[in-house]
Amino acid sequence: MTLRVSVIGTNYLGATTAAGMAEFGHQVIGVDILPERIAKLNAGTSPIYEHNLEPLLELHTRSGRLRFTTDYAEIADWADVHILCLGTPQSASGAADLSQLHAAIDTLAPQLTRPALILGKSTVPVGTAAELQERARRLAPAGDGVEIAWNPEFLREAFAVEDTLRPDRIVLGVQSSSARTLLEQVYAIPLSEQTPLVTCDLATAELIKVAANAFLATKISFINAMAQMCQAAGGDVTLLADAIGYDSRIGREFLNAGLGFGGGCFPKDIRALAVRADELGVDVLSDFISSVEAINEGQRAAVAELTVAQVGGDISGKRVAVLGASFKPGTDDTRNSPALTVAAQLADQGAEVYVFDPQAVVVRPGLTQAASVEEAVTGADIVLHLTEWPEFRYLDPARLAELVRTRIIIDGRLKLHQPTWQQAGWKIVQIGRAATL
Numbered sequence: 001m002t003l004r005v006s007v008i009g010t011n012y013l014g015a016t017t018a019a020g021m022a023e024f025g026h027q028v029i030g031v032d033i034l035p036e037r038i039a040k041l042n043a044g045t046s047p048i049y050e051h052n053l054e055p056l057l058e059l060h061t062r063s064g065r066l067r068f069t070t071d072y073a074e075i076a077d078w079a080d081v082h083i084l085c086l087g088t089p090q091s092a093s094g095a096a097d098l099s100q101l102h103a104a105i106d107t108l109a110p111q112l113t114r115p116a117l118i119l120g121k122s123t124v125p126v127g128t129a130a131e132l133q134e135r136a137r138r139l140a141p142a143g144d145g146v147e148i149a150w151n152p153e154f155l156r157e158a159f160a161v162e163d164t165l166r167p168d169r170i171v172l173g174v175q176s177s178s179a180r181t182l183l184e185q186v187y188a189i190p191l192s193e194q195t196p197l198v199t200c201d202l203a204t205a206e207l208i209k210v211a212a213n214a215f216l217a218t219k220i221s222f223i224n225a226m227a228q229m230c231q232a233a234g235g236d237v238t239l240l241a242d243a244i245g246y247d248s249r250i251g252r253e254f255l256n257a258g259l260g261f262g263g264g265c266f267p268k269d270i271r272a273l274a275v276r277a278d279e280l281g282v283d284v285l286s287d288f289i290s291s292v293e294a295i296n297e298g299q300r301a302a303v304a305e306l307t308v309a310q311v312g313g314d315i316s317g318k319r320v321a322v323l324g325a326s327f328k329p330g331t332d333d334t335r336n337s338p339a340l341t342v343a344a345q346l347a348d349q350g351a352e353v354y355v356f357d358p359q360a361v362v363v364r365p366g367l368t369q370a371a372s373v374e375e376a377v378t379g380a381d382i383v384l385h386l387t388e389w390p391e392f393r394y395l396d397p398a399r400l401a402e403l404v405r406t407r408i409i410i411d412g413r414l415k416l417h418q419p420t421w422q423q424a425g426w427k428i429v430q431i432g433r434a435a436t437l
């Protein structure tokens with residue numbers, strides 16, 4: 001059944017959701033306050049670099065199933081469901097800034113003259129959905145006919161289209177059976193493909209998202225703490241992760257030790273969860289998350305310290321080559337990038353830092369972007385492998401050995417093949433793995 005769906009907010013989440021909804025067969029209008037972005041989207045151009053998104057936008061803007069506007073009047077009484085895909089950035093206190101969601105409700109609600117379902121997808125502190133419903137009902141001519149439901153997204157950057165079209169699960173926080181029925185029609189295609197469905201109340205839906213993020217972050221910090229243990233005791237954290245990962249109760253995913261997590265979601269979402277836990281007096285959770293964060297930050301500092309130690313204790317005036325700038329491979333996103341934090345810490349201590357990344361643009365004072373790996377490493381006193389782009393695994397250490405001043409590489413992601421680098425005359429240092437040199 002074809003529904004009329006509006007998607008409010010057209011950045012990373014909104015653009016992907018709008019394209020996905022069109023692919024599910026619905027009529028879709030995306031709304032945003034930025035006219036330049038709307039013009040681009042109407043031409044089928046993606047506002048962000050995301051694998052497979054542009055072809056899908058192109059296909060459905062051409063087919064007429066998908067269009068974009070800046071005018072809320074076009075969607076208010078048109079849509080069967082309004083999907084909120086707005087950002088919830090971090091505010092100075094660490095709490096989520098809900099102003100974009102508030103502004104969208106304040107614009108939409110006064111135009112809702114007939115009963116409407118508003119479906120939130122943004123990651124929010126628990127209690128937000130109920131609060132937005134109250135706000136919308138106060139402002140809407142339709143009053144209590146306006147209902148909120150919550151449907152968290154679990155999109156990974158670089159896999160956002162795949163995760164939208166073939167999600168691991170669909171979570172629907174609903175308050176009525178009519179909302180549930182309508183949303184099952186919205187997701188009829190993935191549900192027909194046996195995607196697990198969890199139906200729950202609003203608060204549980206909001207918490208499911210942040211719990212998923214916090215649990216994954218915990219896995220990463222746990223393995224990084226074990227990496228330090230391996231370092232202290234002479235063990236190998238990669239073999240340890242492989243071995244415990246074979247236990248299906250544990251699983252190998254998100255047990256890659258190294259520089260830890262970054263990006264636009266994990267760090268801000270778990271901080272916002274800690275702040276909300278504090279507000280609600282759930283100290284055990286906020287303390288727990290603070291430990292996860294402290295371990296994560298510690299990994300960045302440890303790699304920076306290790307680098308300084310490897311060049312003899314003073315990095316000032318030394319040339320450092322950094323491979324990788326994005327927060328993870330497959331994206332040009334540098335928000336809260338562990339690689340850039342380490343690079344900036346070294347630049348602050350007077351190092352000359354050259355950064356190469358296959359996609360990301362580096363705009364930080366003190367860091368110079370190199371056009372190739374070769375350019376970055378030429379004359380380097382030390383090389384740092386900080387974001388594990390697959391192409392870095394296939395670099396030729398013998399060739400790079402001819403370009404550098406000193407053959408030392410720190411593998412901050414534990415992905416390089418130690419013996420290959422050693423055979424080419426390199427000292428390769430991997431946190432949590434005993435060096436055989």
Ligand code: UDX
Pocket residue numbers: 153154155156157158213216220253254255256257258259260261262263264265266327328329
């Ligand atoms: C994450 C969640 O996976 C997604 O469900 C949520 O909606 C948004 O946040 P994303 O930020 O795209 O997605 O990145 P993800 O692939 O999950 O990686 C997060 C960070 O953890 C990256 O910095 C990555 O390098 C790091 N990481 C991941 C590790 O350090 N070790 C691992 O084993 C896995």
